[in-house]
Amino acid sequence: MLGTAPTTPVHRSQTADVIVIGGxxxxxxxxxxxxxxxxxVLVVEASPAVGGRMATTRLDGYRLDHGGQLLCPDWPELSNLPALGALALRPFAPGAVLRGAERSVRVSGHRTLRPGRGVAPARGRSRTLTGALDAARLRHQLSRLAGTPVERLAARSELPAGRALAARGVPSRTVDGMLRPLVGALLGDPxxxxxxxxxxxxxxxxARRGLCLPAGGSASVPELLAGALPEGTVRTGVRAVSVSVNAVDTAAHGRLRCRAVLIATGAAEAAVLLPGLRVPEYHPVTVLHHAADAAPPNPDGPxxxxxxxxxxxxxxxxxxxxSAVDPSRALPGRTLVTSVVLGRRAHDSLACLDRAARPQLSALHGVDAGHWELLEGFREPHAVPAMPAPHDARRPVRVLxxxxxxxxxxxxxxxxxALYSARRAAGAVCRDFGVSGAPAAALRLVA
Incomplete structure (x- = not known):
């Protein structure tokens, strides 16, 4: 597994200005x-490796992500952290293909959208016109959003997304056939x-920058962050069981003293240490990794x-x-196909999902997926925090x-x-400590 941190033992008498719980x-x-x-700073992580949900397993030359995270180059924090300067992002080019039985539409970042080439023709002129209208509506929606300042988006009335799109006059056919599946890929919300x-x-x-994968697997992001910290900062295999403002009690390493504690775990784990902390609902995600016989042809583009x-x-x-988007995810000559299951079906067993997915993957990739080898599957019931309206995108990070x-x-x-909340929390710590040069945390509304 990628992202393994140094395993230097924690001494019971060890102290730090700040102990961060969660790697x-x-x-x-x-x-x-x-x-x-x-x-x-001392970072303590209960598991044997850093990374949390951004974990990657190495198996027979393949690099298999545990989660279905897709990154967006438009996110400011990916470029604001110097430690991520070496992060290589592999873009989906030309972007996404919305594939149906009758029509495929290619959608890319940089405000472009065009119908796919080489797809089966729609049956009947009315279906062709309907598909063209839906594609035009999607083009219009994305183009408008790409050119709208975030301040104006933040000033809009907040509703559940489905209701908001209907209120804007977007036909339900366009919502269900194009926007709903695209939002599922972006936010895990189908x-x-x-x-x-x-x-x-x-x-x-x-619409502005598209989507991408981190080269080397998702774990390359926390791996870069951990590797750039001062030696001895990160300690794995240390589980915190209780906290106070000046100490962390651990399961096997005694009490670690400090001047402040920052809890950076998932919400459920944080609520154990901070009773009363709000725990949101979550969108589950299951990821299936298949080794394909050969790279499947794509009739709609690259x-x-x-x-x-x-x-x-x-x-x-x-x-x-x-493996086509990021060649480092498979050995030369091998093909890795990664598929993501969202919603209620993500709770199904891996065997059940694999059986049900193969006919669908055959249709999506244009080849017989029946003989593909299931390398591994990963289920994460708490993959993405739900963000129903009204959603406070700047929940307090300072408890006291x-x-x-x-x-x-x-x-x-x-x-x-996650990255921006870390900036806000570090800024709060520095202000309470009276430390100059605290990280700036101006209001940035970026999903």
């Missing part, structure tokens, strides 16, 4: 901001239950497209030839002086939200 994206980013402000503001911002980022099932003909919401919390459950349920 995921938010905890490691917060540690960077705090060490950059001159504070002594039902359009998220806040319309969050959805608008996510679609805006997609193999580096994200293929989204616009008609939900099976459990898979979207699929990709991951000396006790703080951060994570995607305090912001938006994306990597950008």
């Amino acid at each position: 995921g994206l938010a905890g490691l980013a917060a540690a960077h901001h705090l060490t950059g402000a001159g504070l002594d 039902d359009l239950s998220s806040s319309s503001r969050v959805v608008d911002l996510a679609l805006r980022g997609f 193999l580096t497209s994200l293929i989204i099932d616009s008609e939900r003909r099976g459990p898979v919401a979207h699929s990709m030839v991951a 002086a000396g006790l703080y919390v951060c994570g995607d459950h305090r912001d938006t349920g994306t990597a950008q939200g």
Whole structure:
């Protein structure tokens, strides 16, 4: 598994200015901001490796992500952290393909959208015209969002996304066949239950810059963050069981003293240490990784497209030839196909999902997927915090002086939200400490 941190033992007498509990994206980013402000930081992680939900397993030359995270180059925090300067992002080019039984539509970032080439013709002129109108409506929606300042989006009335789109006059056919599956890929929400503001911002980022995968697997992001911290900052295999403003009690390493504690775990784990902390509902995600016989042909363009099932003909919401987008995910000559299951079907057993997905994957990729080898599947019931309207994208990160919390459950349920909440929490710590040069945390509404 990628992202393994040094395993230097924690001494019972060890002290630090700030102890960060949780070695995921938010905890490691917060540690960077705090060490950059001159504070002594200790990050403790209960598992054997850092990364949290951004984990990657190496198996027979393949790199298999545990989650279905897709990154957006438009997220400011990916470029604001110097430690991520070496992060290579592999874009989906030309973007996403919304594939149905009758028509496929290619959608890319940078405000472009065009019908797919080489697809089976629609049966009947009315279907052709209907598909063209839906594509034009999607083009119009994305183009408008790409050019709208975030301040104007934030000033809009907040509704569940499905209701908001209907109120704007977007036909239900366009919503169900195009916007709903696209939002599922962006936010893990196949039902359009998220806040319309969050959805608008996510679609805006997609329209401006598209989507991408981190080279080397999702774990490369926390791996870069952990590797750039001062030696000895990160300790794995240390489980916190209780906290106070100046100490952390652990399961096997005694009491660790400090001047402040920052809890950067998932919401459920944070609520154990901070009783009364709000725990949101979650969107579940299951990821299936198949080894294909050969790279499947893509009749709608390059193999580096994200293929989204616009008609939900099976459990898979979207699929990709991951080794084409990021060649490091498979050895030369091998093909890795990664597929993501959202919603209620994500709770099904891996065997059941694999059986149900193969006919659908055959249709999506244009080849017989019946002989593909299932390498591994990963189920995460708490993958993406739900963000129903009204959604507070800036939940408090300061519990009281000396006790703080951060994570995607305090912001938006994306990597950008996790990173930005870390910036806000580190800024609160520095202000309470009276440390100059605290990380700036101006209001940035980015999903």
